[in-house]
Amino acid sequence: MIATLLAVEGETREVFEDINLFGKVVFYVLSFIATALFLWGSWQRITKYRRGRPAGRIRRPAAAPSSNGSAPTVADTVPSNGQPSKLHTVGTIAANSTVAKRDRSMGIAHFFIFWGFITLFIGTVILTIDEDIVKIATRQFGEERSFFKGVFYAIYSLVLDTMGFAALIALVYMAARRGLFHLPQLDYRRAEEPAGGYDRRQYQLGDQLFIGLLGLVLVTGFLHEGFRIRASGFPDFEIWSPVGWLIAKGVSGAGVTLAGSDTIRTVIWWVHAVLALSFVAYIPYSKAMHMLTDAANLVTHDPTTSRRLPAPDPAAGHLGYQTVEDFTWKELLDFDACTKCGRCHVVCPAAAAGAPLSPRDLILDLRQWASTSSGNVTLLDSERRPEPTGPLVTDGTLAGDVIRADTLWSCTTCMACVAACPVGIEHVPTIVELRRSLVEAGTMEPSLQDALQNIAQKGNSFGKSARQRAKWTKGLDFTITDARKEPVRYLWFVGDFASFDDRLQSLSQTFAQILHGAGVDFGILYDGERNAGNDVRRVGEEGLFEMLVEQNMEQLTAAEFDEIVTTDPHTLNTLRNEYPGFGLDKPVKHYTEVLADLIEAGELDVGALGSTATYHDPCYLARYNELTEAPRRVLRAIGCDVVEMPRNRDNTFCCGAGGGRIWMDDSGLTERPSENRIREAAELDVEMFVVACPKDFTMYTDAAKTTGHDASLRVVDVIELVAEALDRQPALGAAEI
Amino acid sequence: MRIAVLLKQVPDLVEEFEIDDAGTDIDREFLTFLLNEFDNQALEEALLIKDATGATVDVVALDDPEVDQALYTAIAKGADRAIKLTGANGDGWLSTHARAAVYAGWLTGESYDLVLTGVQAADDLDGQLAPMLGALLDVPHVSVVVGVEAADGTARIRQEFAGGAISELDVSLPAVVGVQAAGAEPRYAAIAKIRQAQQEGNVDEVAVDPPAAASGLTIRRMYPPEKSDRAEMLSGSEADVADRIIALLRERGLVQG
Ligand code: SF4
Ligand code: SF4
Numbered sequence: 001m002i003a004t005l006l007a008v009e010g011e012t013r014e015v016f017e018d019i020n021l022f023g024k025v026v027f028y029v030l031s032f033i034a035t036a037l038f039l040w041g042s043w044q045r046i047t048k049y050r051r052g053r054p055a056g057r058i059r060r061p062a063a064a065p066s067s068n069g070s071a072p073t074v075a076d077t078v079p080s081n082g083q084p085s086k087l088h089t090v091g092t093i094a095a096n097s098t099v100a101k102r103d104r105s106m107g108i109a110h111f112f113i114f115w116g117f118i119t120l121f122i123g124t125v126i127l128t129i130d131e132d133i134v135k136i137a138t139r140q141f142g143e144e145r146s147f148f149k150g151v152f153y154a155i156y157s158l159v160l161d162t163m164g165f166a167a168l169i170a171l172v173y174m175a176a177r178r179g180l181f182h183l184p185q186l187d188y189r190r191a192e193e194p195a196g197g198y199d200r201r202q203y204q205l206g207d208q209l210f211i212g213l214l215g216l217v218l219v220t221g222f223l224h225e226g227f228r229i230r231a232s233g234f235p236d237f238e239i240w241s242p243v244g245w246l247i248a249k250g251v252s253g254a255g256v257t258l259a260g261s262d263t264i265r266t267v268i269w270w271v272h273a274v275l276a277l278s279f280v281a282y283i284p285y286s287k288a289m290h291m292l293t294d295a296a297n298l299v300t301h302d303p304t305t306s307r308r309l310p311a312p313d314p315a316a317g318h319l320g321y322q323t324v325e326d327f328t329w330k331e332l333l334d335f336d337a338c339t340k341c342g343r344c345h346v347v348c349p350a351a352a353a354g355a356p357l358s359p360r361d362l363i364l365d366l367r368q369w370a371s372t373s374s375g376n377v378t379l380l381d382s383e384r385r386p387e388p389t390g391p392l393v394t395d396g397t398l399a400g401d402v403i404r405a406d407t408l409w410s411c412t413t414c415m416a417c418v419a420a421c422p423v424g425i426e427h428v429p430t431i432v433e434l435r436r437s438l439v440e441a442g443t444m445e446p447s448l449q450d451a452l453q454n455i456a457q458k459g460n461s462f463g464k465s466a467r468q469r470a471k472w473t474k475g476l477d478f479t480i481t482d483a484r485k486e487p488v489r490y491l492w493f494v495g496d497f498a499s500f501d502d503r504l505q506s507l508s509q510t511f512a513q514i515l516h517g518a519g520v521d522f523g524i525l526y527d528g529e530r531n532a533g534n535d536v537r538r539v540g541e542e543g544l545f546e547m548l549v550e551q552n553m554e555q556l557t558a559a560e561f562d563e564i565v566t567t568d569p570h571t572l573n574t575l576r577n578e579y580p581g582f583g584l585d586k587p588v589k590h591y592t593e594v595l596a597d598l599i600e601a602g603e604l605d606v607g608a609l610g611s612t613a614t615y616h617d618p619c620y621l622a623r624y625n626e627l628t629e630a631p632r633r634v635l636r637a638i639g640c641d642v643v644e645m646p647r648n649r650d651n652t653f654c655c656g657a658g659g660g661r662i663w664m665d666d667s668g669l670t671e672r673p674s675e676n677r678i679r680e681a682a683e684l685d686v687e688m689f690v691v692a693c694p695k696d697f698t699m700y701t702d703a704a705k706t707t708g709h710d711a712s713l714r715v716v717d718v719i720e721l722v723a724e725a726l727d728r729q730p731a732l733g734a735a736e737i
Numbered sequence: 738m739r740i741a742v743l744l745k746q747v748p749d750l751v752e753e754f755e756i757d758d759a760g761t762d763i764d765r766e767f768l769t770f771l772l773n774e775f776d777n778q779a780l781e782e783a784l785l786i787k788d789a790t791g792a793t794v795d796v797v798a799l800d801d802p803e804v805d806q807a808l809y810t811a812i813a814k815g816a817d818r819a820i821k822l823t824g825a826n827g828d829g830w831l832s833t834h835a836r837a838a839v840y841a842g843w844l845t846g847e848s849y850d851l852v853l854t855g856v857q858a859a860d861d862l863d864g865q866l867a868p869m870l871g872a873l874l875d876v877p878h879v880s881v882v883v884g885v886e887a888a889d890g891t892a893r894i895r896q897e898f899a900g901g902a903i904s905e906l907d908v909s910l911p912a913v914v915g916v917q918a919a920g921a922e923p924r925y926a927a928i929a930k931i932r933q934a935q936q937e938g939n940v941d942e943v944a945v946d947p948p949a950a951a952s953g954l955t956i957r958r959m960y961p962p963e964k965s966d967r968a969e970m971l972s973g974s975e976a977d978v979a980d981r982i983i984a985l986l987r988e989r990g991l992v993q994g
Contacts, residue, residue, distance in 0.1 A: 319929055442814075442925040449925045456928060457771060458751070465751045466769075543929030 011237035012149035013228065015131050019269065027273060034277035041284025041377065042292070045336060048374040052329035053313060057300040089299050098298065098422040102343065102651070106177070109170040113214070116167025120221075123160045154240040161225075161243045168218045175211050185342030192356030192407065196387035203340060206380035210287050213279050220272035226251055227265035231258060285379040290339045294423040297337035300330055301424030306415050307624045308577040309429055312436060312542055319542065320437030322398055324370050327430075334425045335367035344417035344427065349654040350410040354670030357410035359417035359427045362403060365391040366430070369402050399437035408434050409444070412673070413538045413659030414619040419650055428538075435540030451663035452541055459530035459551065461663060462500040469494075470526040472505040478516055483523030487560035490515075490522040490594070491586075493575060495568035496531050497694040503701070504694045511567060511591060511719045514726065518603045520594075522565070528555040534574035534620070539660035549582045556584060564588045567719070569620035569627075569693045570658065576625065590621060592692050592718055596633040599722075606725035608639025613688040613721075614681050615642055617652035618696055626650070631692045634718055638725035643684050645677075653677050655699040662695060674703035681713060688714045690721065738792035738887055740783045741847070743840055743854040743866070744811065746770040746801035750859065754961075761956045762829050765802070772807040775855025781919035783853050784815050786887050793817045795849075799839060800826045805940060812934040813926035819940045825947055833865045834952035840866075841873035843945055849911060851887060856880050856915035867915030877908050880915030 016024055084092070092098060096114055100107020130148040138145035148156070178186055188200045226247025229238045239245055251261060283289055312319055316326060324332070344359040345351055351358040368382055368391035385392050393401045399408060408431060417427045438444060444452075454463040473480050483491050492515075498508045515522050533548035556579075564586055566572050576588040598604045613635060621627040628649045635642050647653045656666065656673030666672055678700060681689050689704070691697050697717050704710040748754070748768040757764040783794045795818040796811040798804045808819040825831065825839040844852065852874075857864035864880055871878025883903065884895035887910070894906045897917055908914075971978045986992045 319927060439925070440927050440930070442927070444925060446922050449922070452925065457749070457769070463751060465749070465753070467752070467767075541928060543927055543932055547928055547932075 011235065012146070012153050013232075013238075015127060015148075019266070023270075030274065030277050034281040037281035038283055041281075041289075044374075044376050045284055045289065045293075048324070048336075048370065048376055049329040049332050051324050051374060052327045052332045053315075053325065055300070055328035055330035056310075057302060057330055084303075086299060089301070093295055093298050098424070101422065102420065105173070109173045109177075112163075112166040112170040113174070116163045116170070116218075117214070119163040120160060120167075123156065126156065154237060157238075157240040158242070161222075161241045164218055164221060165243050168215065168222075171211055171215045171218070175208075175215070178207060178211070183342075185346045187342070188340070190361050191345070191348075191351045191358035192361075192404070194385060194387075194389050196385060196389060198390070199384040202380045202382055202384065206287050207340075209282075209380055213275065213282065217272065217275050217279055220268055220275060222247060224265060224268045224272050227256075227261045227268060230256065231261040231265050233258065282379060285377055286381055287339065289336060290423070293333060293337040294339070297330075297333050298424045300333070301426070302330075303418075303424075304577070305426050306413070306418050306428040307573055308581070309432055309537055312433075318437075319440040320399060320435070320540065321433045322437060324373055326433075327370070331426075331430055332370055334430070335363055335370055337423045337425055338363045338367060339423060340364065341422060343420040343422065344425075347416040347420045347651075347653075349412055349414055349416065349656055349673035349676070352671070352676060353656065353666075353673050355406075355410035355668070356404060357407045362407065362431070363425060363427065365403060367391075369393070369398075397437070397441075399434040400441070400443060403434055405438055405443050408438060409448075409664060410661075411659055412619075412654045412656055412661045414654035415623045416619070416651075416654065419623050432538055432540055435538075436542055437540075439540040439542075445664055447665060448539065448660060448663045451660075452536065452539070452544060455531050455536060456544055456547070459548070460496045460500055461531060462496065464500050466530075467527050469499050469529060470524065472499060472508050473512070473524070475505075475509055476512055476516075480512055480516075481521075481523030482526055483559045483561060484525060484528055484555065486523065488521050488523035489562050490520060490565045490589075491556070491559060491561035491563070492522050492524050493532065493564050493566040493568075493571055494524055494529060495566060495571045495694065497698070498567050499529075501694065501698060503698055507694065507697065507717050507719050508567070510723045514595070514604070514719070514722060517726070518598050520598070520603075523559075523561070525555050525559065532568075532571040532574050534570040534578075535658065535660045535662070537574065537578070538658070539663075549579065553579070553582055553584065556586075561586065565591055565594050567591045567692075567694055569618040569625075570695070573620045573624050590625075590627055590630065590692070592631040592634055593627070595718065595722055596630045596637070599634060599637045604722070604726060606638045606722065609721065609725055610639050611641070611688055612686040613640045613642055613690045613716075614645050614684055614686045615648075615690045615692075616645070616655070616677065616681070616696060616700070617649055618691070618693040619652060619654050619658055621692065622652050623650050631690070631718055634722065635690060638721055640688070640690075640721070643686050645680050645684065647680065653680065655693075655696050655703075657695045657699050662699075672703060672706075674699040675707050678703045678707050678709055678713065682707070682709045686713070688716050688721075690716055690718060692718045738786070738790055738851070738889075739849045740786060740792050740794045740851045740853060740887075741844065741849040742776070742780045742783045742794060742796045742811070742816070743852065743870075744776045744780065744796050744798040744804070744807050745773045745836070745855070745858055745866075746798075746804050746807060747773045747859040756959055756961070761959050763959065765829070768802075770802040770804075772810070773855050773858040775857055775916060777855075777923045778919045779853040779855050779914075779916035780811055780814065780816070781921060781923040782882075782885055782916050783851075784924065785920050786851075786885060787815065790887060792850075792887065795820060797822065797840070797843070799831065799836065800824070805935075806931075808940050809931050809934040810926050812939065813930035814924055821940050821942050822945045823942050824944045827947070830860065831948070832952045832954070833861045834869065834954075835948035837866055837869035837873060838948040839945055841870055842948075843943065844870075844874060851885070851892065851910060852913045853885070853916055854913070856882070856917045864915055867913050871913040874911075874913065877912040878914070879906060879908060879912065881917045882914050883916075883918045884920050885914060885916075 019027065096107055096111045099110045127148065130146050135144050135146055177183065188203050190198060222243050225241055225244030229241065229244050229248035230251045234248065283291065321327060338360070340360065342360055348357065348359050371378060373394070383391060388394065391402060396402065399405065411431045413428050415428055451461040455461050458464065458466045460466070460469065481488050494508060498504050530548050530551045532552060533545040536548060537545035564575055566575065566588065569590065572588055572590050575584065599606055615631055615635060617628055632642055653676065654673050655677060678689065689700060691700055697715065700715045704713055704715050747770065748763065749771045752768050755764045780796065786792050787794050794816045796808060796816045797820045798808060800821060800823045804821065808821060812819055822839060822843055852870065854867055856867065867880050868878050879894050879896055881897050882894055883897045886893040890910055892908050892910055892912060894908055894914065896904050896906060898904065971981050
């Protein structure tokens with residue numbers, strides 16, 4: 001090996017071999033044009049981003065304040081604030097790990113194309129430095145020098161050949177994936193069919209052109225190498241370009257003469273050069289721009305924006321978004337970052353249920369609309385329609401005409417899209433901003449309007465009297481401490497559903513009995529509590545959310561407690577992540593965390609149930625708050641054999657109730673998300689479908705019935721199971737309300 | 738075209754009602770109050786006319802409990818002006834007679850083409866406000882209205898009859914209209930807009946004289962409905978109960994055959 005390497009000392013190839021002065025001039029002119037086109041296109045995009053308002057991504061807001069004293073602080077329980085360091089992000093980008101996250105083979109293929117082209121690009125830069133800087137500079141001082149030779153050249157050749165070849169194989173895989181595999185995520189059909197139809201063939205052509213151009217650049221590069229080696233008569237050192245070497249062997253085997261090879265080589269050189277330069281020029285106008293936008297998007301990505309929604313821009317003078325200027329630059333960058341990979345499209349519960357929403361379509365529509373209204377030129381990257389509807393709307397409302405209201409209302413804010421997106425696009429905050437516009441215009445269905453009015457007037461979506469909020473406690477044989485009057489360790493924030501829903505009140509009673517039985521010091525706010533506002537905020541009713549926060553904070557500030565506990569993941573999310581911005585400085589726990597701790601500390605004397613169960617991760621626990629293990633700890637501790645569904649933890653599937661969907665009509669869906677989920681669980685051989693969210697209990701009890709699985713699959717809350725595991729259950733004696 | 742919409746606050750029916758010590762009224766101390774839902778329909782109808790013709794819409798209310806909320810909400814929805822007539826509400830409930838007299842007294846000095854109000858309210862189930870106002874102002878009145886199209890000097894009004902029949906009437910203006918339902922679901926006012934209206938505080942308070950006219954009625958006693966013991970509990974197997982129900986329905990002539 002070393003011997004061969006040494007043998008190549010001083011060996012090199014001529015860069016512009018066979019290209020005369022005229023050719024060189026033409027080449028430099030073409031390079032100049034390509035670079036100019038690249039810069040102009042990029043500048044156009046940047047101009048568009050500059051129309052957006054600040055996104056607060058460069059400097060982070062300070063972490064939530066922590067309380068004094070010995071109580072655990074917010075900082076202790078909030079799992080990191082979710083902000084990876086920039087260095088970490090660069091590592092993620094380099095390793096392509098977001099691409100590989102849920103699709104290994106795709107990740108590997110992308111990795112080789114990514115690094116293959118970066119290597120080839122670096123190779124070209126080295127060549128340019130040697131040719132245009134080192135040689136020219138040294139010529140001024142006498143003898144021309146070059147480092148592009150000998151051992152360096154051999155290693156250079158080997159690396160470039162290998163990486164180029166790997167990239168080529170990966171590209172073939174990518175093309176096959178598109179052409180032969182019929183993957184649902186690459187099916188560009190829209191989730192909703194616009195009246196008058198639409199045409200997305202450009203998307204496909206754009207993909208083909210992208211992969212085709214990259215492939216041709218590689219193929220012509222290798223062919224040129226082969227013909228060069230053949231034309232120069234197989235010099236020994238060229239063995240370090242193995243792909244070229246093999247092609248050269250083939251060429252000579254096919255009887256191409258030395259002179260013939262020389263001519264062909266020149267032609268191919270030009271083809272290769274023109275293709276490569278075209279590619280450079282084409283980048284900012286096409287899907288290829290994701291090479292630049294995605295790196296920028298990942299570096300500026302803030303994974304916390306869904307759980308802690310940004311407040312509306314006070315300077316806007318209106319709620320929500322109406323023009324390009326209302327978006328943040330990060331959102332405008334999001335749109336350009338989308339590669340149409342479709343991962344969000346296939347995990348979206350709304351799209352799966354036949355609702356008129358696909359997060360991919362939403363982003364692409366916004367991209368087309370924002371690009372058109374910013375005068376961006378695009379190449380094979382647009383949807384066409386016979387009528388100027390949707391993304392083609394030029395004068396009309398953004399939320400309503402460009403993006404249909406029913407599209408925006410279909411979102412459950414489950415965050416599956418954000419979690420699936422390999423390039424750091426934040427769909428949920430954008431959807432909520434657009435909903436804010438709908439709320440301001442009063443565009444919503446009557447049932448949602450009723451719910452919001454009820455919450456505004458009575459503090460609960462059920463429209464029941466605010467004074468009846470704690471009525472469920474009447475069925476207990478002890479009195480729960482009024483946390484407004486006495487200090488407690490745990491303040492239990494009960495939430496609307498657990499307080500008012502007939503089917504859930506007994507669960508609330510059971511939880512109270514468990515805590516009481518374990519001697520836990522806890523209290524509630526009685527009729528001082530209001531809906532916490534998580535879903536109100538996600539509906540886009542920011543004014544109402546603020547009102548609820550004010551009302552709740554007034555009560556919380558007056559009460560004395562160490563920690564908050566709640567059974568409702570939605571309530572947990574806003575209390576934990578959004579209320580600190582309004583002054584809440586206490587840790588917020590889910591009841592499964594408290595139960596797991598109590599059981600493990602021996603405070604709850606549980607026996608083994610010995611049943612098989614699968615556990616459904618609520619979106620607002622698993623994806624929003626990375627809280628997946630506490631419920632499983634409880635289940636294991638009470639002797640349940642937990643069998644996982646294929647979609648578990650942060651890949652969980654939404655029940656369909658979040659983001660205010662529970663207040664909207666779902667009769668138009670082809671398959672309710674909750675039914676889809678029950679069918680997934682029914683495939684497993686388990687007795688129980690365990691939930692840890694009050695809304696889930698009602699959603700899945702219904703879904704088990706409508707799918708006919710209610711006899712074989714028992715929908716049960718963790719609370720009930722713990723109560724069953726406590727031998728004391730009969731003594732608890734829950735009274736009826 | 739100038740439209741006045743009369744708004745009234747009524748107790749929220751989800752609360753538990755109790756009779757006061759005197760036994761002649763409900764105990765209002767712990768109740769919460771909401772805008773009468775029919776007044777909300779009237780407001781919506783007025784705003785629809787505004788959208789269609791550019792009319793101005795003023796909302797007018799007495800100093801009912803929590804009435805400011807209703808007035809600011811109306812502004813947030815697009816009402817041009819909110820007027821609160823103060824000094825007329827006594828301690829307790831104001832009868833519809835008295836209410837009509839106060840409104841009429843104020844409206845006489847104004848020049849509205851249309852006065853819209855809810856066809857009825859929880860405390861005015863016989864829907865007297867609109868007819869009384871029509872009489873006091875000496876202008877035409879139509880009630881149980883489900884649509885108003887206003888033009889110069891006249892309005893085409895759709896009135897609903899039992900069984901869903903609709904008649905179309907032309908009414909010369911000014912007129913008083915009792916609205917049953919607006920042409921569209923009442924619009925939603927975003928809380929941020931209501932709060933903004935609240936901050937701007939543009940409610941015009943106008944002091945009026947307490948009503949002179951009495952209805953001639955006094956409430957002698959108020960009480961929750963007394964339970965009757967005429968209920969018959971059916972027991973037995975499902976089939977027995979079903980047979981008994983069918984027999985009962987036949988007996989009373991509620992089903993044929
Ligand atoms: S949050 Fe969930 S429902 Fe909404 S677009 Fe994303 S995946 Fe679909
Ligand atoms: S938004 Fe993200 S996940 Fe969805 S298609 Fe675009 S790049 Fe893929």
